[in-house]
Amino acid sequence: AIVLVPEIALTTQVVDLFVSRFGDQVALLHSRLSDGERFDEWRRLQRGDARIAVGPRSAIFAPVDNPGLIILDEEHENSYKQENSPRYHARDVAIARATNNNAVLLLGSATPSLETFQLAREGRIHLLEMRARVENRPLPTVHIVDLKESMKTCKSLFSSDLQQAMSRTFSAGKQAILFLNRRGFSQFVLC
DSSP states (O other), rough: OOOOOSSSSHHHHHHHHHHHHGGGGGEETTTSSSSSHHHHHHHHHHTTTTTEEEEEEGGGOOOSSOOEEEEEEETOGGGGGEEESEEEEEEHHHHHHHHTTTEEEEEOSSSOHHHHHHHHTTSSSSOOOOOSSSOOOOOOOOOOOOOHHHHHOSSSSSOOHHHHHHHHHTTTOOOOOOOOOOOOTTSSSOO
16 A cells, blocks of 8 residues: 655654554655665665555655555545656546556545645545544534725734734733645735
């Protein structure tokens, strides 16, 4: 099997999970390993001493002979795209490897990419939906704020609703995390 994770930081956690179940059958591949460590892991896979490769996008090229399963965790992540030469998308390589080896390809995501979702809508891949959250936890409360309306009274990137919520949070002695999403080079988009 080949298991891809979107970033090196997650690799160790995933490897620990797989090692707890499969022991020495798991090889770790990523760029923070020394050349010698990476060579050793590569050879273990090549010889068949390890049968599961775990790592970020480049692990899709691991010398796993005839993989039966390829997993892309968080398949929608942009980190699966290699921007430098040679350019490739690990998802596309995974699809090709899975097709060539008659393997199962599992593309995991709570928010699938549009390409993957369209493939499922067309019936070219099978969509499996998880209709309940882990331990049946409720979905978080979502507040949609019309920034165009908000900016009429509040000349800030932060809506008055957000400012009030943050004030309440800080007054309660708690912390807040703001996720600033980016689209291309734009940090703020207003229609």
